[in-house]
Amino acid sequence: MLLFVSGAAPSPSPSLSTKTLWSRDLLFHLAGLLTASVGIVLWATGFALSIGLAITYFGLIVALGTLLGCRWFARVERRRAAIVLGAPIAERYRPLQDARWTTRLYALIGDSTTWRDFAWTGLVGVVGMTLSSLAIGLWGAVLGLVTLPAWFWALPAGAEFGLFNIDTLALALVAAVAGIALAPLVGSIVRGLTVTEIAFMRWLLAPGREPAAPAADVAAADAPPPVALAPPRALHASFTLLIAVVVLLIWAMTGLGYFWPVWVWLGLAITVALRVVAERGWQARHDPVQAFRVKAELSGVIAAICWVIWALSGAGYVWPLWPMLGMATALGLRGLFVFRHRLPWIREQQLAERVDVLTRTRQGALDVQAAELRRIERDLHDGAQARLVALTMQLGRAEERVADQPELAALLRGAREDAGLAIAELRDLARGIAPPILADRGLAAAIEALGRRSAIAVTVEADPDQRPLPVVETAAYFVVAEALTNVAKHGGGAAARVRVQRVADDLVIEIADDGPGGADPDGGGLTGLRHRVEALDGTLTVTSPPGGGTTIRAQLPCGP
Amino acid sequence: MRAVIVEDLALLREGIVALLRENGIDVVAQAEDGPGLERIVSGHKPDVAIVDVRLPPTFSDEGLRAAIEARRRHPELGILILSQYVEPVYTAELLESGEAGVGYLLKERVGEVRAFIDAVERVAAGGTALDREVVAELMRARTASGLDDGALGSLTPREREVLELMAEGRSNAAVARALVVSGGAVEKHVRNIFAKLDLPASDDDHRRVLAVLAFLRSGMAE
Numbered sequence: 001m002l003l004f005v006s007g008a009a010p011s012p013s014p015s016l017s018t019k020t021l022w023s024r025d026l027l028f029h030l031a032g033l034l035t036a037s038v039g040i041v042l043w044a045t046g047f048a049l050s051i052g053l054a055i056t057y058f059g060l061i062v063a064l065g066t067l068l069g070c071r072w073f074a075r076v077e078r079r080r081a082a083i084v085l086g087a088p089i090a091e092r093y094r095p096l097q098d099a100r101w102t103t104r105l106y107a108l109i110g111d112s113t114t115w116r117d118f119a120w121t122g123l124v125g126v127v128g129m130t131l132s133s134l135a136i137g138l139w140g141a142v143l144g145l146v147t148l149p150a151w152f153w154a155l156p157a158g159a160e161f162g163l164f165n166i167d168t169l170a171l172a173l174v175a176a177v178a179g180i181a182l183a184p185l186v187g188s189i190v191r192g193l194t195v196t197e198i199a200f201m202r203w204l205l206a207p208g209r210e211p212a213a214p215a216a217d218v219a220a221a222d223a224p225p226p227v228a229l230a231p232p233r234a235l236h237a238s239f240t241l242l243i244a245v246v247v248l249l250i251w252a253m254t255g256l257g258y259f260w261p262v263w264v265w266l267g268l269a270i271t272v273a274l275r276v277v278a279e280r281g282w283q284a285r286h287d288p289v290q291a292f293r294v295k296a297e298l299s300g301v302i303a304a305i306c307w308v309i310w311a312l313s314g315a316g317y318v319w320p321l322w323p324m325l326g327m328a329t330a331l332g333l334r335g336l337f338v339f340r341h342r343l344p345w346i347r348e349q350q351l352a353e354r355v356d357v358l359t360r361t362r363q364g365a366l367d368v369q370a371a372e373l374r375r376i377e378r379d380l381h382d383g384a385q386a387r388l389v390a391l392t393m394q395l396g397r398a399e400e401r402v403a404d405q406p407e408l409a410a411l412l413r414g415a416r417e418d419a420g421l422a423i424a425e426l427r428d429l430a431r432g433i434a435p436p437i438l439a440d441r442g443l444a445a446a447i448e449a450l451g452r453r454s455a456i457a458v459t460v461e462a463d464p465d466q467r468p469l470p471v472v473e474t475a476a477y478f479v480v481a482e483a484l485t486n487v488a489k490h491g492g493g494a495a496a497r498v499r500v501q502r503v504a505d506d507l508v509i510e511i512a513d514d515g516p517g518g519a520d521p522d523g524g525g526l527t528g529l530r531h532r533v534e535a536l537d538g539t540l541t542v543t544s545p546p547g548g549g550t551t552i553r554a555q556l557p558c559g560p
Numbered sequence: 561m562r563a564v565i566v567e568d569l570a571l572l573r574e575g576i577v578a579l580l581r582e583n584g585i586d587v588v589a590q591a592e593d594g595p596g597l598e599r600i601v602s603g604h605k606p607d608v609a610i611v612d613v614r615l616p617p618t619f620s621d622e623g624l625r626a627a628i629e630a631r632r633r634h635p636e637l638g639i640l641i642l643s644q645y646v647e648p649v650y651t652a653e654l655l656e657s658g659e660a661g662v663g664y665l666l667k668e669r670v671g672e673v674r675a676f677i678d679a680v681e682r683v684a685a686g687g688t689a690l691d692r693e694v695v696a697e698l699m700r701a702r703t704a705s706g707l708d709d710g711a712l713g714s715l716t717p718r719e720r721e722v723l724e725l726m727a728e729g730r731s732n733a734a735v736a737r738a739l740v741v742s743g744g745a746v747e748k749h750v751r752n753i754f755a756k757l758d759l760p761a762s763d764d765d766h767r768r769v770l771a772v773l774a775f776l777r778s779g780m781a782e
Binding site for chain 1: 578645674700
């Protein structure tokens with residue numbers, strides 16, 4: 001569906017040109033006569049049928065059909081305006097192509113344009129019909145006068161024009177001349193009628209002014225402007241009030257019989273209520289819980305309508321109970337579906353599934369991370385490190401060749417030593433990423449190597465029997481590495497003891513020192529360790545009383 | 561002198577081959593993986609095999625394992641391991657695996673052409689060439705463990721320097737050159753070290769390094 005039709009005219013709002021031909025005015029009103037007949041029939045039938053059938057659901061369907069019909073009619077009317085304007089009046093609807101039918105419904109009923117269309121369809125019967133009839137009548141009179149000489153003789157008593165009775169050719173000719181003289185006047189009057197009708201059409205059929213089009217119309221033509229979510233309700237309210245008063249007056253003037261206006265009022269109230277609910281539904285279209293609430297409101301409105309109809313129709317058999325029962329059932333089922341996550345047993349099952357998924361994906365993420373780190377280490381080893389070694393070698397060979405030129409040799413040696421430093425730095429980096437000895441020889445050997453490399457005295461006690469999973473092993477390794485770094489940094493040179501053992505299905509790592517203690521368990525380094533351990537469902541405890549040394553204990557499950 | 565080389569990265573392998581040939585070492589065969597080492601060693605009977613620790617297919621310590629196996633089968637074969645990493649554990653395993661020449665160097669030492677060629681020749685001749693990083697780490701570990709108050713701790717700084725150079729595999733003359741002292745002074749230091757560490761004195765380069773390492777390893781095993 002088109003959202004915004006600005007037509008071919010360069011200006012977004014085509015204006016009536018004074019140069020417009022009278023024939024176009026005439027065509028506009030001739031077409032208007034036709035459309036007005038269609039509009040009034042559509043509106044009156046739809047409105048009457050909707051209220052008449054409101055007692056059944058069919059009434060609602062007819063009402064929706066009427067609204068759609070009014071939209072269609074309004075689009076035709078906008079194009080009729082093109083006869084005098086040169087381009088159709090712009091239109092802007094909320095998109096109806098949303099997949100969910102409820103959203104479409106809300107878009108239809110909640111759109112202010114729909115109700116403007118509805119209003120115009122009703123109004124065209126009064127405004128359009130009157131103005132167009134007048135225009136056609138005036139031009140008809142001119143036509144009659146001008147052509148009088150051709151047909152006056154056919155009238156047995158002559159043509160009567162007020163005081164004049166034209167029964168001779170001479171008089172008919174005079175009348176024809178008068179008709180020709182009157183034509184410009186009639187043209188102007190009809191122009192006035194056209195202007196009036198176009199003004200009405202613009203008021204109701206042109207899009208509201210809310211979203212100001214961007215300065216560049218090129219962009220506006222490509223991308224439809226945003227549809228206002230809060231359409232003005234004042235118009236709807238004033239129309240409703242107007243019609244309510246008019247029917248009351250008609251009732252009063254026609255002899256105060258059966259108080260039928262109450263039915264019209266009901267119909268009007270229904271339009272207001274439905275529109276309000278539809279607007280809320282449009283806003284809630286992306287939130288299932290909100291949407292459910294709006295559906296409940298809608299059911300409430302329909303129930304209220306039923307009860308009012310029941311009351312107005314004499315409060316006989318309590319039939320509204322049936323539609324209420326139906327709606328309650330539908331609403332209940334819908335509610336069960338929407339809130340199914342809150343059912344205890346389903347919630348429990350979903351949580352269990354979620355935990356399974358999370359466990360699996362976390363394991364997967366850790367495995368991927370470990371594999372990635374190994375890959376990076378391998379890439380460093382085979383890539384940058386190897387190239388630097390080759391570079392060192394070339395520099396060394398060059399150095400040998402220029403042994404007789406000490407300055408050049410010194411330069412080359414300097415370059416070689418720099419390359420050597422780069423290699424050493426890369427080596428430390430790679431070891432920090434994925435220590436090769438851990439992969440090659442396992443945790444016990446890697447921790448012993450850590451101990452040897454440490455600046456402090458470290459005793460290691462590790463069961464080298466069976467190797468846990470690589471992720472567990474890596475985590476354990478880095479726990480020890482970080483802990484030993486901490487001891488070296490804050491332990492005041494105290495010796496450290498590392499113990500790694502299997503306790504049932506857990507790998508337990510303990511790093512103890514006799515340093516000053518008082519370590520902050522939430523310090524940066526320890527928090528990082530805790531995250532690493534907890535990612536494997538392990539626990540990390542830090543015991544560090546001031547003056548009593550520090551013990552870091554990590555327990556890593558490595559069961560099946 | 562006949563050498564073989566096992567290295568999976570062509571860039572490095574070809575570079576080392578060129579380097580060795582320039583310096584009069586005959587590279588008789590090359591291989592890219594562990595099984596290749598056994599093949600070329602049994603085929604060519606070289607004096608020394610230069611082996612990268614990390615080789616296909618496992619890319620872990622395949623080269624080291626192959627080298628140890630080759631040493632077991634060919635007791636006369638000198639093995640010089642090249643690695644990107646300093647791992648005293650690997651060194652210890654290598655030393656324990658046989659009596660012939662053995663070396664463990666960081667790869668970038670190939671840039672120090674003289675020292676590298678020396679190391680290759682020393683290993684081929686049954687001597688030892690340990691990277692100074694390896695020795696330094698062993699010494700540090702031994703000191704840090706706090707068990708050396710009576711032994712290593714009693715060494716003077718100069719004696720420690722001498723011990724480190726000895727552990728790298730240098731002869732007394734080489735140690736003297738490195739420290740810019742006389743040969744006699746070095747011999748005196750060596751005697752003192754052996755006395756303090758309670759090691760039997762010996763002139764054999766390899767044996768005395770082994771002795772030093774045996775001592776260091778005793779610290780590692782604690």
